[in-house]
Amino acid sequence: MSPQKQAILYEEKIVAQPELMMMIMPFACAGCQNQTVSRIIAECLVELGVDGQTVGIIGVGCAGSLVMTMNIDRTMCAHGRPPDLATAIKRLRPDTFLFTIQGDGDCMAIGAGPFIAALTRGERISIIMCNNSCYGTTGGQMAPTSVSGQKTATSPDGRDGAREGYPAHTAELAALFKGTAYSARGALNTPANYQRTKKYIKTAFQKQIDNVGLGFVEVLVACPVNWHLSPIECLDWIEQKMIPEYPLGEFKNIDQID
């Protein structure tokens, strides 16, 4: 894009960087949708007016790398542990707004313990999990969320349920807990899904602002490099392989925990 054209697009607000983003990470892969989730989070924090009180806890992996460039208090931590850090900060400083951004491996494999524990305690925090059905940063290994038959670096013959287990349904799991105020799964493969996902994340955040309980959103995201597909092909793959396994929608949405 020429500088002139970019200037026009920015001027007319056809495209723009969310105001919370201080820079764009130079090392995101083309077609990676983790970065899109970060963008949505940045927009929601500003639209809800909580960005000034926000602390973001970033798990290990690709999922939250862009959050490291947001103009909020933010930290990375040990693999899988963001709900623990978020719990402590929220309990000690209840005026802060706490969200975690984690990958599927961070949240549902190594971090399943703290995730389940935070759900059990019904912490007043928001957990956003990016599900790209593999380990992105380390080169596309199998994750708990890899779909049946999916070929990855560590399931080269395709994920076989009898051998490698079955896809883990995180949003449905989160909805089972009494302390969960909100649980939903969105995708970003179509404009309509993008808008719904943004609504889900905003609603999950609102549950924390209203002090109801834990808000959780799983987002299906494309990983072109590790899926060995083009960014456009990835959108079809999400539609054909992931959404049939991982239905989109809200699994829990309550305003009060009895």
Place this chain on the structure above:
Amino acid sequence: MVERMFVEGNEAVGWGALAADCEGFFGYPITPQNETTNWFAREFPKRGRVFVQTESETGSINMLMGGAIAGARVMTSTSSPGWSLMQEGMSHIAAAELPCVIALVSRGGPGGGTTRHSQMDYMSTTRGGGHGGYRTIVLAPSSVQETHDLVQLAFYLADIHRTPVILLSDGIVGQTEESLDVETIDFGPVPDKEWAFIGREKHMNKTGSLVISTGGIPIITPYPTYVSYIQHLKEKYQYITDTEVRYEMYEAEDAQLLTIAFGYCARSCKEAVNMARAKGLKVGLLQPITLWPFPSQIIKEKASQGCKFLVVEDNQGLMVEDVKIAVEGRAEINLLDISGRHLPTDGGMIMPGRVFEEVNKLL
């Protein structure tokens, strides 16, 4: 105001933490430290302070990291197997240079070991038990009163050096009841925690939004290069080594034989020194209060004066290695280790009489 009470060492941890204005405690049940976790559950919420029972010791240590990031004085407590689980978190806390306190009530190992006392966690506390070559200050109380006092010192040292501090207790010190004077100790001012996460709005005028990175994304590190960051940590550890060594001496001035012991073994040695002095034997005690940094200099000086040493520790002989490093071959070093227990069981202890027996052999 001083309040006198009769409590266990494990409860003195709580009273000391409260006196130091600790705001949050995160803990998981494990023997022999349960009285500490129970104390915080009982005493903290009613004072408007935070207590969370965690899902595991990995949960404890990472909540501790969160609490420290929030700028609060926070602590956890555990025993040896839980301490093993905490090592990854300890490494991250050390990497991010966060002040917090960990009370470790040592039990017998390795593995599940026993639920009774021992002093087998010397190496994993003084060497940095996790990955990455970091160090943490280790304070070792030998009584209920020392436990209460050293918890407060631990919070102070943590704040001024931005480092986690370990209070290394053991099953005997933790579960012995003694009288305790509860009082806030004033160690002096501590720096403001300008780096603490409270949301950008509240500290915008000073620094804008804040970031803490424990690695993984090199461009975020606040040091220009990775090596300069490691160099900074190294210099900080050296500064602590140079300035924070603490120890107690008892009847050591003219001693020809110096016992060296920490924790409950220091109590046995003190009694043995009294027995030896009554017989006219010139025996003393050196009790390291900081196990890291280790009081190497005084040991070196005593060795140069011709003093012999008897290291007494309820383990396989771990601290004796630090004594050897300090002595550098200048003096004779003897060891009374776990084989000196009065019973060959998990309940056996190194008794004053056994230490006295050893002293008699050496003089």
